[in-house]
Amino acid sequence: GAVVSQHPSWVICKSGTSVKIECRSLDFQATTMFWYRQFPKQSLMLMATSNEGSKATYEQGVEKDKFLINHASLTLSTLTVTSAHPEDSSFYICSARGLAGSEQFFGPGTRLTVL
Amino acid sequence: AQSVSQHNHHVILSEAASLELGCNYSYGGTVNLFWYVQYPGQHLQLLLKYFSGDPLVKGIKGFEAEFIKSKFSFNLRKPSVQWSDTAEYFCAVNKPNFGNEKLTFGTGTRLTIIP
Numbered sequence: 001g002a003v004v005s006q007h008p009s010w011v012i013c014k015s016g017t018s019v020k021i022e023c024r025s026l027d028f029q030a031t032t033m034f035w036y037r038q039f040p041k042q043s044l045m046l047m048a049t050s051n052e053g054s055k056a057t058y059e060q061g062v063e064k065d066k067f068l069i070n071h072a073s074l075t076l077s078t079l080t081v082t083s084a085h086p087e088d089s090s091f092y093i094c095s096a097r098g099l100a101g102s103e104q105f106f107g108p109g110t111r112l113t114v115l
Numbered sequence: 116a117q118s119v120s121q122h123n124h125h126v127i128l129s130e131a132a133s134l135e136l137g138c139n140y141s142y143g144g145t146v147n148l149f150w151y152v153q154y155p156g157q158h159l160q161l162l163l164k165y166f167s168g169d170p171l172v173k174g175i176k177g178f179e180a181e182f183i184k185s186k187f188s189f190n191l192r193k194p195s196v197q198w199s200d201t202a203e204y205f206c207a208v209n210k211p212n213f214g215n216e217k218l219t220f221g222t223g224t225r226l227t228i229i230p
Contacts, residue, residue: 041223042222043119043220043221044159044205046217046218093158103164104218106158106159106160108157108158
């Protein structure tokens with residue numbers, strides 16, 4: 001299957017700082033990328049869907065000004081957690097998809113810890 | 116809103132035992148159904164999927180799942196598990212919608228295989 005990478009794999013930051021997480025499709029062009037959040041022992045919750053070159057569509061309850069998503073190219077999407085707080089600590093996972101209706105490929109995730 | 120239920124949170128089996136993990140969804144219309152696996156320390160991988168046709172779907176590594184529309188179920192099965200099947204298993208659903216197939220995940224089932 002296709003490969004999706006995330007960077008960094010884990011990050012620790014101080015409360016109030018911003019953190020950027022990158023999601024890259026390494027061997028295919030991702031027209032759509034999805035960002036998920038996974039709490040310990042819970043399921044993946046979709047945060048937002050981003051299509052290359054357009055604004056992300058956020059799920060209900062997700063603050064778009066706090067979780068900034070940019071999908072500027074067909075191989076890269078970024079999630080920036082602005083003014084992070086301890087409650088933002090979580091596992092963030094991205095997935096990428098080529099053509100509409102095709103399989104989503106998942107990245108390995110990024111563990112964010114906010115002190 | 117659609118939801119996915121996985122009632123087995125943690126299943127422990129001995130090698131060679133048969134496996135069945137339950138998955139029920141709430142959405143009444145046409146759905147696509149998926150099972151994903153997450154091995155320890157690895158990213159989510161697609162095990163199998165159902166879009167239409169034969170309700171008995173065969174996936175990788177000897178897994179299969181049966182779509183029973185009347186029961187809104189898509190249970191995962193394997194006749195004889197191996198120690199290497201130890202992982203977290205997620206059932207997921209989306210609604211066919213050209214260009215915007217958002218996945219809704221269940222809470223996951225942790226499978227532990229005892230050698």
